[in-house]
Amino acid sequence: xxxxxxxxxxxxxxxxxxxxxxxxxxxxxxxxxxxxxxxxxxxxxxxxxxxxxxxxxxxxxxxxxxxxxxxxxxxxxxxxxxxxxxxxxxxxxxxxxxxxxxxxxxxxxxx
Amino acid sequence: xxxxxxxxxxxxxxxxxxxxxxxxxxxxxxxxxxxxxxxxxxxxxxxxxxxxxxxxxxxxxxxxxxxxxxxxxxxxxxxxxxxxxxxxxxxxxxxxxxxxxxxxxxxxxxxxxxxxxxxxxxxxxxxxxxxxxxxxxxxxxxxxxxxxxxxxxxxxxxxxxxxxxxxxxxxxxxxxxxxxxxxxxxxxxxxxxxxxxxxxxxxxxxxxxxxxxxxxxxxxxxxxxxxxxxxxxxxxxxxxxxxxxxxxxxxxxxxxxxxxxxxxxxxxxxxxxxxxxxxxxxxxxxxxxxxxxxxxxxxxxxxxxxxxxxxxxxxxxxxxxxxxxxxxxxxxxxxxxxxxxxxxxxxxxxxxxxxxxxxxxxxxxxxxxxxxxxxxxxxxxxxxxxxxxxxxxxxxxxxxxxxxxxxxxxxxxxxxxxxxxxxxxxxxxxxxxxxxxxxxxxxxxxxxxxxxxxxxxxxxxxxxxxxxxxxxxxxxxxxxxxxxxxxxxxxxxxxxxxxxxxxxxxxxxxxxxxxxxxxxxxxxxxxxxxxxxxxxxxxxxxxxxxxxxxxxxxxxxxxxxx
Ligand SMILES: Cc1cc2nc3c(=O)[nH]c(=O)nc-3n(C[C@H](O)[C@H](O)[C@H](O)COP(=O)(O)OP(=O)(O)OC[C@H]3O[C@@H](n4cnc5c(N)ncnc54)[C@H](O)[C@@H]3O)c2cc1C
Ligand code: FES
Numbered sequence: 001x002x003x004x005x006x007x008x009x010x011x012x013x014x015x016x017x018x019x020x021x022x023x024x025x026x027x028x029x030x031x032x033x034x035x036x037x038x039x040x041x042x043x044x045x046x047x048x049x050x051x052x053x054x055x056x057x058x059x060x061x062x063x064x065x066x067x068x069x070x071x072x073x074x075x076x077x078x079x080x081x082x083x084x085x086x087x088x089x090x091x092x093x094x095x096x097x098x099x100x101x102x103x104x105x106x107x108x109x110x111x
Numbered sequence: 112x113x114x115x116x117x118x119x120x121x122x123x124x125x126x127x128x129x130x131x132x133x134x135x136x137x138x139x140x141x142x143x144x145x146x147x148x149x150x151x152x153x154x155x156x157x158x159x160x161x162x163x164x165x166x167x168x169x170x171x172x173x174x175x176x177x178x179x180x181x182x183x184x185x186x187x188x189x190x191x192x193x194x195x196x197x198x199x200x201x202x203x204x205x206x207x208x209x210x211x212x213x214x215x216x217x218x219x220x221x222x223x224x225x226x227x228x229x230x231x232x233x234x235x236x237x238x239x240x241x242x243x244x245x246x247x248x249x250x251x252x253x254x255x256x257x258x259x260x261x262x263x264x265x266x267x268x269x270x271x272x273x274x275x276x277x278x279x280x281x282x283x284x285x286x287x288x289x290x291x292x293x294x295x296x297x298x299x300x301x302x303x304x305x306x307x308x309x310x311x312x313x314x315x316x317x318x319x320x321x322x323x324x325x326x327x328x329x330x331x332x333x334x335x336x337x338x339x340x341x342x343x344x345x346x347x348x349x350x351x352x353x354x355x356x357x358x359x360x361x362x363x364x365x366x367x368x369x370x371x372x373x374x375x376x377x378x379x380x381x382x383x384x385x386x387x388x389x390x391x392x393x394x395x396x397x398x399x400x401x402x403x404x405x406x407x408x409x410x411x412x413x414x415x416x417x418x419x420x421x422x423x424x425x426x427x428x429x430x431x432x433x434x435x436x437x438x439x440x441x442x443x444x445x446x447x448x449x450x451x452x453x454x455x456x457x458x459x460x461x462x463x464x465x466x467x468x469x470x471x472x473x474x475x476x477x478x479x480x481x482x483x484x485x486x487x488x489x490x491x492x493x494x495x496x497x498x499x500x501x502x503x504x505x506x507x508x509x510x511x512x513x514x515x516x517x518x519x520x521x522x523x524x525x526x527x528x529x530x531x532x533x534x535x536x537x538x539x540x541x542x543x544x545x546x547x548x549x550x551x552x553x554x555x556x557x558x559x560x561x562x563x564x565x566x567x568x569x570x571x572x573x574x575x576x577x578x579x580x581x582x583x584x585x586x587x588x589x590x591x592x593x594x595x596x597x598x599x600x601x602x603x604x605x606x607x608x609x610x611x612x613x614x615x616x617x618x619x620x621x622x623x624x625x626x627x628x629x630x631x632x633x634x635x636x637x638x639x640x641x642x643x644x645x646x647x648x649x650x651x652x653x654x655x656x657x658x659x660x661x662x663x664x665x666x667x668x669x670x671x672x673x
Contacts, residue, residue: 040552
């Protein structure tokens with residue numbers, strides 16, 4: 001099966017663009033699985049956050065998936081198009097990465 | 112950017128957070144840095160099961176009994192001093208966590224303690240339902256929030272320790288979101304970076320568990336011990352795809368309900384691999400290393416499940432019993448399309464914990480003055496194999512102790528910061544270039560496959576030599592100049608720095624594995640089956656002029672005061 005991921009990319013201060021990439025998957029695989037395959041096979045510079053991969057414990061992989069805030073590691077890949085964008089209410093860092101650390105756990109208060 | 116502190120703690124898992132709290136209690140200023148979010152990046156928050164500690168709440172117990180079990184599991188290689196500290200100090204830390212409202216499960220007015228394999232009596236505390244690690248992490252984070260002397264900094268990946276005249280004086284870090292280099296002056300440095308299981312294809316690791324701390328220690332001049340002993344967890348989840356849950360979560364299921372391990376012929380096979388002294392109770396037939404062996408051998412003999420493991424079945428257990436034991440978890444499984452009453456799942460051995468690690472004395476200090484280590488990053492306490500539940504105790508006990516000693520040293524004056532000592536790491540990161548080069552993400556996958564196939568739970572001279580050659584080739588391929596792909600959050604630069612560490616650490620596993628021509632605990636040589644008494648020694652790995660060196664040393668015996 002093939003999923004099509006339409007990924008919003010870019011850094012702060014530049015116009016974002018959408019990159020559409022296809023990834024083969026097996027039923028049950030997560031959006032995070034798909035993103036990791038894309039990095040391995042196509043573009044290692046694609047930026048997204050995650051730590052725990054399977055456990056849904058780190059809560060780092062939150063992003064906008066088909067317009068809804070969700071965890072990339074728990075939403076399943078599907079056939080057809082899935083849109084991915086960074087969290088809208090957090091400061092953009094790059095691609096799908098936003099500033100999610102609590103303010104008093106950051107290096108720079110403003111970052 | 113430059114920061115200053117008395118104590119720098121690297122890694123905010125159970126060990127690092129406890130170290131920071133104790134260093135603060137002892138009056139030191141602290142920076143607690145993690146390459147991920149504070150309290151979320153490592154194994155601690157993912158651990159769902161139990162914590163072994165001789166509280167004597169369920170049944171009379173004494174830490175000496177816990178120690179005896181720990182030493183037995185370690186098969187002659189434990190650093191007895193460290194193991195004794197773990198067991199003796201465990202109750203104090205577990206009760207402190209209780210005071211901090213971690214929520215250990217209770218029954219009839221006492222803390223409940225469960226039986227686990229290898230322990231001679233019910234000794235393991237836990238938080239229902241599969242919430243032990245998240246509860247431990249949350250509790251320590253809450254304590255940290257209440258303390259003003261600890262500066263917590265997430266997204267700060269430590270690249271190297273700064274060493275001046277043989278003493279640690281701080282570290283160099285990469286601030287991942289901005290790509291900025293940060294130098295940190297510290298009177299003491301505590302490595303609490305956790306284990307290395309990300310080196311293997313099938314693992315229970317987070318992306319931060321590539322063994323950074325071992326590489327940091329080696330390059331700083333410290334020694335590693337017992338690096339050949341990687342624990343494989345026999346029944347890690349394999350199929351169907353299970354997301355949103357810990358891949359080792361079948362252990363409590365098996366433990367409470369007694370699931371059956373079946374091969375492709377739907378036959379139970381564990382009995383065939385059991386010997387009298389390895390049986391523990393009716394629910395668990397084999398200890399971890401023997402179960403890993405049994406499943407791998409069934410797969411090799413062509414009797415594996417479709418995804419390459421074994422079936423784990425609970426179909427013989429009434430549905431109501433499954434629900435009673437694991438209520439909310441059953442719903443989480445259903446959301447993954449898994450119905451245990453109707454279908455077996457597939458499981459396989461996965462890399463789960465590292466017995467080996469940084470060599471420390473009983474103050475948790477390495478050979479380099481001012482450089483401490485704690486938690487899974489430390490080697491020695493568990494010898495050739497670890498008892499279930501000992502790892503979280505180890506993290507909390509050693510964390511507290513390392514934090515206290517690091518603070519003591521900081522207050523007694525220590526070597527001053529030297530920008531010169533930081534220069535090599537600063538220059539390294541600054542030299543990162545965008546260039547045509549191998550895909551770093553693909554190289555990590557290649558490294559993981561290599562380690563799984565050639566240096567996994569079952570080893571041979573031939574395979575280990577292939578691994579060593581391939582690791583040397585990969586090391587040449589990444590080169591000496593970091594790769595970059597973007598300004599700010601750059602996953603390629605992070606991968607490159609990870610590969611630099613992972614390759615060095617993988618070599619530190621393969622080298623002693625090749626030398627140890629016997630089978631002991633988690634190190635199983637197919638060409639040298641069975642224990643060889645002349646190998647009742649620890650192997651040490653160090654780095655000298657860019658080359659790894661191997662030496663031997665007799666296990667430490669005797670007790671220190673906890
Ligand atoms: C899924 C799972 C289940 C487990 N279940 C149990 C159990 O039931 N009972 C038990 O006793 N043990 C269990 N273990 C083992 C136990 O959880 C760990 O050994 C223990 O939590 C390790 O704690 P730690 O603080 O040493 O390391 P960790 O909790 O792994 O923390 C290390 C931290 O260091 C950070 N770090 C790493 N490198 C760097 C760097 N270069 N710069 C900055 N920060 C860095 C990481 O991001 C991470 O946050 C389990 C492990 C796993 C993976
Ligand atoms: S990757 Fe950890 S919660 Fe999604």
